[in-house]
Amino acid sequence: MSSEVHVKNIGLRGVTVADSAISFIDGEKGVLIYRGYRIEDLADNSSYMETVYLLLHGTLPTIEQEQRFVEKVKAARQVPDFVYQSMKQWPADAEPMDILQAVVPMLSMADEYGDTFERGININRSIGLIAKLPTITAAWHRIRNGLEPLPPDESLDHAANFLWMLQGKKPDAATARELDICLVLHADHTFNASTFAAREVVSTRASLYAGVAAGLGALSGSLHGGANTKVMKMLLDLEGEPDVEAWVKDRLAQGHKVMGFGHAIYKTGDPRAVYLKKMGQRLGEQTGQNWFTLSEQVERATLAEFAQKGKTTILPNVDFMSATVYYMMGIPLDLMTPVFAISRVAGWCSHIIEEQFADAQEKPALYRPKAQYVGEYCGLMGCEYSPPEKRT
Amino acid sequence: MSSEVHVKNIGLRGVTVADSAISFIDGEKGVLIYRGYRIEDLADNSSYMETVYLLLHGTLPTIEQEQRFVEKVKAARQVPDFVYQSMKQWPADAEPMDILQAVVPMLSMADEYGDTFERGININRSIGLIAKLPTITAAWHRIRNGLEPLPPDESLDHAANFLWMLQGKKPDAATARELDICLVLHADHTFNASTFAAREVVSTRASLYAGVAAGLGALSGSLHGGANTKVMKMLLDLEGEPDVEAWVKDRLAQGHKVMGFGHAIYKTGDPRAVYLKKMGQRLGEQTGQNWFTLSEQVERATLAEFAQKGKTTILPNVDFMSATVYYMMGIPLDLMTPVFAISRVAGWCSHIIEEQFADAQEKPALYRPKAQYVGEYCGLMGCEYSPPEKRT
Numbered sequence: 215m216s217s218e219v220h221v222k223n224i225g226l227r228g229v230t231v232a233d234s235a236i237s238f239i240d241g242e243k244g245v246l247i248y249r250g251y252r253i254e255d256l257a258d259n260s261s262y263m264e265t266v267y268l269l270l271h272g273t274l275p276t277i278e279q280e281q282r283f284v285e286k287v288k289a290a291r292q293v294p295d296f297v298y299q300s301m302k303q304w305p306a307d308a309e310p311m312d313i314l315q316a317v318v319p320m321l322s323m324a325d326e327y328g329d330t331f332e333r334g335i336n337i338n339r340s341i342g343l344i345a346k347l348p349t350i351t352a353a354w355h356r357i358r359n360g361l362e363p364l365p366p367d368e369s370l371d372h373a374a375n376f377l378w379m380l381q382g383k384k385p386d387a388a389t390a391r392e393l394d395i396c397l398v399l400h401a402d403h404t405f406n407a408s409t410f411a412a413r414e415v416v417s418t419r420a421s422l423y424a425g426v427a428a429g430l431g432a433l434s435g436s437l438h439g440g441a442n443t444k445v446m447k448m449l450l451d452l453e454g455e456p457d458v459e460a461w462v463k464d465r466l467a468q469g470h471k472v473m474g475f476g477h478a479i480y481k482t483g484d485p486r487a488v489y490l491k492k493m494g495q496r497l498g499e500q501t502g503q504n505w506f507t508l509s510e511q512v513e514r515a516t517l518a519e520f521a522q523k524g525k526t527t528i529l530p531n532v533d534f535m536s537a538t539v540y541y542m543m544g545i546p547l548d549l550m551t552p553v554f555a556i557s558r559v560a561g562w563c564s565h566i567i568e569e570q571f572a573d574a575q576e577k578p579a580l581y582r583p584k585a586q587y588v589g590e591y592c593g594l595m596g597c598e599y600s601p602p603e604k605r606t
Numbered sequence: 607m608s609s610e611v612h613v614k615n616i617g618l619r620g621v622t623v624a625d626s627a628i629s630f631i632d633g634e635k636g637v638l639i640y641r642g643y644r645i646e647d648l649a650d651n652s653s654y655m656e657t658v659y660l661l662l663h664g665t666l667p668t669i670e671q672e673q674r675f676v677e678k679v680k681a682a683r684q685v686p687d688f689v690y691q692s693m694k695q696w697p698a699d700a701e702p703m704d705i706l707q708a709v710v711p712m713l714s715m716a717d718e719y720g721d722t723f724e725r726g727i728n729i730n731r732s733i734g735l736i737a738k739l740p741t742i743t744a745a746w747h748r749i750r751n752g753l754e755p756l757p758p759d760e761s762l763d764h765a766a767n768f769l770w771m772l773q774g775k776k777p778d779a780a781t782a783r784e785l786d787i788c789l790v791l792h793a794d795h796t797f798n799a800s801t802f803a804a805r806e807v808v809s810t811r812a813s814l815y816a817g818v819a820a821g822l823g824a825l826s827g828s829l830h831g832g833a834n835t836k837v838m839k840m841l842l843d844l845e846g847e848p849d850v851e852a853w854v855k856d857r858l859a860q861g862h863k864v865m866g867f868g869h870a871i872y873k874t875g876d877p878r879a880v881y882l883k884k885m886g887q888r889l890g891e892q893t894g895q896n897w898f899t900l901s902e903q904v905e906r907a908t909l910a911e912f913a914q915k916g917k918t919t920i921l922p923n924v925d926f927m928s929a930t931v932y933y934m935m936g937i938p939l940d941l942m943t944p945v946f947a948i949s950r951v952a953g954w955c956s957h958i959i960e961e962q963f964a965d966a967q968e969k970p971a972l973y974r975p976k977a978q979y980v981g982e983y984c985g986l987m988g989c990e991y992s993p994p995e996k997r998t
Contacts, residue, residue: 219613220622225809226975230612235981243986250982250989259991272982276997300692308715315819316715319707323700405977407810411820414806417617418799418827427707428803428820435810437972478974580829582870583618585797589627590642590664594635597642599651605668 220586227478232413233572236269236564237402241479246486248402249273257489262372262397262557263287266344269402269564270337283341284371290345291366291375293317294324298353298363306358310552311434313354314347315427321346322423331419333571339422340563347559348372351552352379373397376556381544388500389543392493396536399486400554402561408432408439412562413569414581422566429562430555439551439558441533445474446541446550449508458508462515472516474534481527490535497542505538612978619870624805624971625964628661628956629794633871638878640794641665649881654764654789654949655679658736661794661956662729675733676763682737683758683767685709686716690745690755698750702944703826705746706739707819713738714815723811725963731814732955739951740764743944744771765789768948773936780892781935784885788928791878792946794953800824800831804954805961806973814958821954822947831943831950833925837866838933838942841900850900854907864908866926873919882927889934897930 223229238247246253249268256265260274267275267283275283297320301313321343327335353363356379364379374390385393403409412429416422433439455461462472477484498506513530520528540550569579590597615621630639638645641660648657652666659667659675667675689712693705713735719727745755748771756771766782777785795801804821808814825831847853854864869876890898905922912920932942961971982989 217615218620218622219615221611221613223609223611224624225971225973226623228610229975230610230978231618231975232616232977233980234977235979238979238981238983240986245986245988247983247986247988250984251991252988255988255991259993264994274992274997275994277994280994296695296697299695303688303691304712305688305715312711312714312815315711315816316708319704320696322704323697323708404979405975407806407972407974410973410975411803411806414799414803415820415823416827418824418830419832420823420825420827420830423704424707424823424826428807428823431807431812431816431820432810433812434816435808435812435972438810438812440811478972579617580799580827580870581617581802582799583621583623583797583802585624585626586622587627587630587796588625589630591630591639592642594632594637594639596639596644596647599643599647600666601651602656602667602669602672605666 231405231410234404234565234568235272236561236568237404239404239479241477241481244480244483244485246403253399253485254489256398257395260398262394262401262560265398265401266560269560270340270567286338286341287345287372288366288368290342291349293321293346293349293353296324297321297350298357301354301357308358309434310351310354310548311430311439311555314350314552314555315430315434317350318343318423318427318430322421325421325423331570333567336422336563336567336570340560340567343423343426343563344559347552347556348376349379351549351556352376355380355546355549377543380549385543388496392497392539393543395489395493396539396553397557399489399532400536400557402558402564406438407435408558409561409565413565416566416569417580419570422563422570425566425569426559426562429558433555433558434551439554441474441531442537442540442550442554443547445509445534445537446547448473449505449512449537449541450547452508452512458511459515459518462512463519466516466519472512474531474537475516475520476528477531480529480531483529484532486532487530487535490532490539493539494535494542497539501542503542505541509534509538623797623802626796626957626960627664628953628960629796631796631871633869633873636872636875636877638795645791645877646881648790649787652790654786654793654952657790657793658952661952662732662959678730678733679737679764680758680760682734683741685713685738685741685745688716689713689742690749693746693749700750701826702743702746702940703822703831703947706742706944706947707822707826709742710735710815710819710822714813717813717815723962725959728814728955728959728962732952732959735815735818735955736951739944739948740768741771743941743948744768747772747938747941769935772941777935780888784889784931785935787881787885788931788945789949791881791924792928792949794950794956798830799827800950801953801957805957808958808961809972811962814955814962817958817961818951818954821950825947825950826943831946833866833923834929834932834942834946835939837901837926837929838939840865841897841904841929841933842939844900844904850903851907851910854904855911858908858911864904866929867908867912867922868920869923872921872923875921876924878924879922879927882924882931886927886930886934889931893934895934897933901926901930 373394377385408429411432412425415428416425494506765786769777800821803824804817807820808817886898
């Protein structure tokens with residue numbers, strides 16, 4: 215029997231709720247580790263496909279293992295036709311995150327493994343979802359613009375193929391590699407809100423699909439995956455602003471937020487932001503667009519304001535940096551959160567499988583916390599039920 | 607700043623994580639209270655519509671308030687045509703819980719309120735979902751059988767209209783009233799796994815739809831909403847078994863479970879089970895089916911076995927009792943969990959709105975717990991990244 219515990223920390227902040235072997239964060243030192251490896255080493259040397267293998271299987275693949283894995287993912291990119299037929303019925307102004315949330319349960323309907331609940335089969339299901347989220351996102355963008363979805367291109371790797379299906383032209387090598395690194399950087403982040411939601415849902419023995427759909431739902435919130443879009447909207451509003459410094463001062467003075475600053479965990483800087491900043495700079499030079507310069511102005515002005523108030527732990531976060539990177543890659547504003555999902559689905563699936571098959575944990579471990587009742591109370595016999603005509 | 611807490615209770619069992627004014631359980635005394643009222647008083651005197659009003663608004667409605675509320679729900683029963691057009695594309699053997707999970711985000715696509723985030727509008731959205739889940743469930747059952755969905759009947763109340771849309775004939779008054787009571791009994795249950803998932807998802811400021819979809823996902827698991835179906839499957843397997851007592855003994859001796867016994871919270875009996883048992887008995891008499899008698903035999907034999915082992919807190923639960931009730935009402939096996947959802951959606955929506963608009967809580971309260979890292983670790987500098995050709 216577990217003992218009674220009363221946690222006062224709102225939103226379970228700072229509360230350790232389970233064991234996990236997938237990723238590790240040291241927020242003070244700005245370190246993010248996947249399965250033992252620092253995110254910097256993976257960004258510099260690895261690829262998204264290799265990182266997905268690492269997250270799902272726990273070790274880096276040999277050359278043969280990676281080849282087989284990449285082939286399996288490529289073979290799973292296509293989406294059943296009934297999904298496209300359905301998507302063509304949907305309102306063109308639908309939120310892309312709603313599209314993904316609707317399609318994932320539809321992929322469950324087409325699942326070839328029935329009720330089978332085994333680690334190996336859930337890895338195959340994961341491969342299916344990791345392979346298909348880019349296809350669905352790109353297809354939706356085509357369909358809402360009255361175009362036919364483009365088929366995946368076997369000759370292109372994961373990131374390049376997504377840009378191809380989305381834009382109908384093959385990206386240059388540097389941009390494709392940078393998007394691949396973005397996917398590496400966003401692939402996992404311990405028990406963030408969407409990952410915790412995914413684990414919570416499958417703790418009832420719900421399917422991997424149900425877990426991923428819940429992850430998508432949580433990610434769609436503006437405090438989570440929706441943040442980079444908000445940053446870009448702010449920058450678009452700011453375009454042509456003659457005095458960025460004054461704008462920032464004014465905004466903060468009025469009690470508003472500058473989007474993309476601060477993190478629940480990182481207090482000395484986000485290790486992922488460093489990479490994204492470099493990409494932003496390069497993409498600015500390549501495209502001739504001034505978004506990176508503008509974001510740097512906002513960053514400088516905001517940090518200066520915070521410094522004056524002694525707030526030195528509120529730094530630009532990953533969303534602040536990814537906004538301009540994705541925008542200059544030609545990713546539409548409302549597809550930025552889906553791109554986050556295209557990466558994070560690897561983390562969700564790894565966590566779902568860990569939740570489902572962890573040997574060390576007591577079973578069943580269904581999440582079922584308690585609430586402190588603070589409502590109407592007339593004792594255990596209940597309040598008197600008055601007939602409708604006597605109510606006012 | 608919140609302090610660091612390490613909770614060792616697997617699945618957050620026994621851990622109080624937040625305040626809530628919606629429902630209250632005393633597991634030792636077998637008491638369930640919604641907004642101050644005992645479930646028995648609501649089952650005896652109230653209706654599902656009135657109970658939904660109570661859960662959403664916090665007080666029982668006056669006659670006028672209830673009339674307006676019922677009218678609003680009735681007016682919201684119909685589902686956009688693009689939903690039916692999509693459903694007609696889907697595989698006929700799809701799991702109905704996948705259908706509901708796919709359709710809820712599609713209703714978000716058709717939401718008329720845009721980004722508006724207000725309590726009153728989220729109550730309207732809740733009314734929409736509460737009104738539409740029965741329509742979707744019944745429509746799917748018709749579509750998978752090659753039939754056109756039936757339109758809702760304004761002259762029928764919530765439960766009766768569902769049976770009408772599902773079966774194409776109007777239920778007798780006693781059965782309709784009993785299903786309505788079933789909906790009252792299942793409408794809320796504090797921070798159960800699906801409700802907690804719904805709250806967790808919207809804590810990121812994700813939409814009410816995303817929260818309800820996550821609730822559906824969690825409910826679909828066999829440890830949660832899927833339990834009554836498992837009970838009925840067991841009883842169907844048992845049909846014609848000459849010696850139920852021996853079957854139960856044998857099953858328990860082999861280390862298997864008898865489905866539908868035990869509850870994480872109720873240790874002296876589930877107040878909801880009492881009502882369902884009475885309904886089972888009456889429906890057995892009305893229909894001439896022997897499912898209730900069979901379930902009573904299983905109950906007696908199982909309790910006798912448990913008593914011998916001194917296990918006196920493992921009692922038949924609400925799923926054990928609802929299985930035969932729903933079956934005798936003509937609800938197909940795989941629609942039993944959707945019927946649970948048709949009721950519980952009221953609880954999810956009430957909890958979502960409480961999570962979104964609770965004044966007393968610090969904001970933002972996004973759920974973001976921690977995990978204890980137990981994976982590969984080579985220190986903060988990370989494990990050495992070896993090139994692929996050196997891996998084995």
